[in-house]
Amino acid sequence: DTEVTQTPKHLVMGMTNKKSLKCEQHMGHRAMYWYKQKAKKPPELMFVYSYEKLSINESVPSRFSPECPNSSLLNLHLHALQPEDSALYLCASSQDLGDRGLEQFFGPGTRLTVL
Amino acid sequence: AQSVTQLGSHVSVSEGALVLLRCNYSSSVPPYLFWYVQYPNQGLQLLLKYTSAATLVKGINGFEAEFKKSETSFHLTKPSAHMSDAAEYFCAVSRSGSNYKLTFGKGTLLTVNP
Numbered sequence: 104d105t106e107v108t109q110t111p112k113h114l115v116m117g118m119t120n121k122k123s124l125k126c127e128q129h130m131g132h133r134a135m136y137w138y139k140q141k142a143k144k145p146p147e148l149m150f151v152y153s154y155e156k157l158s159i160n161e162s163v164p165s166r167f168s169p170e171c172p173n174s175s176l177l178n179l180h181l182h183a184l185q186p187e188d189s190a191l192y193l194c195a196s197s198q199d200l201g202d203r204g205l206e207q208f209f210g211p212g213t214r215l216t217v218l
Numbered sequence: 219a220q221s222v223t224q225l226g227s228h229v230s231v232s233e234g235a236l237v238l239l240r241c242n243y244s245s246s247v248p249p250y251l252f253w254y255v256q257y258p259n260q261g262l263q264l265l266l267k268y269t270s271a272a273t274l275v276k277g278i279n280g281f282e283a284e285f286k287k288s289e290t291s292f293h294l295t296k297p298s299a300h301m302s303d304a305a306e307y308f309c310a311v312s313r314s315g316s317n318y319k320l321t322f323g324k325g326t327l328l329t330v331n332p
Contacts, residue, residue, distance in 0.1 A: 107261075145308055145322035146262070159319075193261055205250050205269055205312060207320060209261040 106130075107210035109194050115216045118184060124213045126177040126194030134158075134200050135177040136207065137169060138193040146193055152177060153200050184217045191215075220245040220311045224323035232331050237281075237296040239326050241309030244290065251292040252310040252320070253283055262308065268292060279303070304330045 107128045116122050126135065134153050138146035151159035152171040166188075168180040177194055191214050195207040225240040243249055250269050254262040266277025273285040283294045292309060309323040 109261075143325070143327075145325055148319065191259075195262075206252075206264060206267060209254075209263070211261040212259075214259065 109210040113214045121182045124179040128196040132196035134197045136195040140191040186217050189217045220321050222309050222311050222323035224326050228327045230329045231299045237299045239294040241292045243311045250312045253294050254308045256306045299330045
C-alpha cells in the first residue's frame with residue numbers, strides 16, 4: 104500500500120466552527136507533513152512530525168493545531184479560521200527525516216472553504 | 219540555502235510535440251532534485267527524482283530529466299506530449315542535512331492542444 108489518504112475531500116466551515124482534517128498512511132513511514140496550497144501556488148510547509156513528535160512548526164498561527172496520535176495518523180485541528188485560510192491542505196509522508204526519507208508521498212488533499 | 223526557479227509559468231504544446239519544462243536550482247551543497255505533477259484538484263505525484271546516482275533520470279509516464287551540474291539545471295522532457303499530460307508541474311530541491319524541507323518552484327502549467 105503506497106497511498107496516503109485524507110478525509111474529508113471537501114470541507115466548508117464558518118469562522119466560529121471547530122473541525123479536523125485527517126490523514127492516514129500504512130507505509131510504515133515515520134515522518135508526516137502538513138502543507139497548505141493556495142490556488143496557482145506551490146505547497147507551503149506547515150508542520151513536520153517525526154516519530155510522532157512535532158519536529159517543525161513553520162510559524163503557523165495557533166488556530167491550526169496538529170496532532171499525531173500514532174505513527175499512521177496525522178490530524179489537523181481547525182478553530183476560528185479566517186476566510187484567507189481557504190486552501191487545499193495536503194498531507195505527505197516519508198520514510199523518515201534522514202537520507203532514506205527523501206521521497207515524500209502526498210495525499211489527494213482536503214479542499215477547505217472558510218465562510 | 220536552496221532555491222528553485224522554473225522558467226515559464228505556462229507552457230503550451232501541441233499533442234505529439236516535445237515537452238520541455240525548465241528548472242534551475244541553487245544549493246550550497248549537492249542537491250536532491252524532484253519533479254512533481256499535480257492534476258486539477260488532486261495532490262502531488264512524484265514523476266522522478268535525482269539523488270546523486272545517474273544524471274539522466276527516467277520517470278513515470280515517459281518523462282525524463284537530466285541533471286547538469288555545470289548549468290545548475292534539471293529540465294524535464296517528454297518526446298511526445300499527450301492530452302493527459304496537461305497539469306501543473308513543480309520542480310523541488312532538497313539537500314542532505316535538511317531533508318524534511320522540500321523547496322518548490324512556483325510551478326509550470328502545461329497545456330496540450332489537440
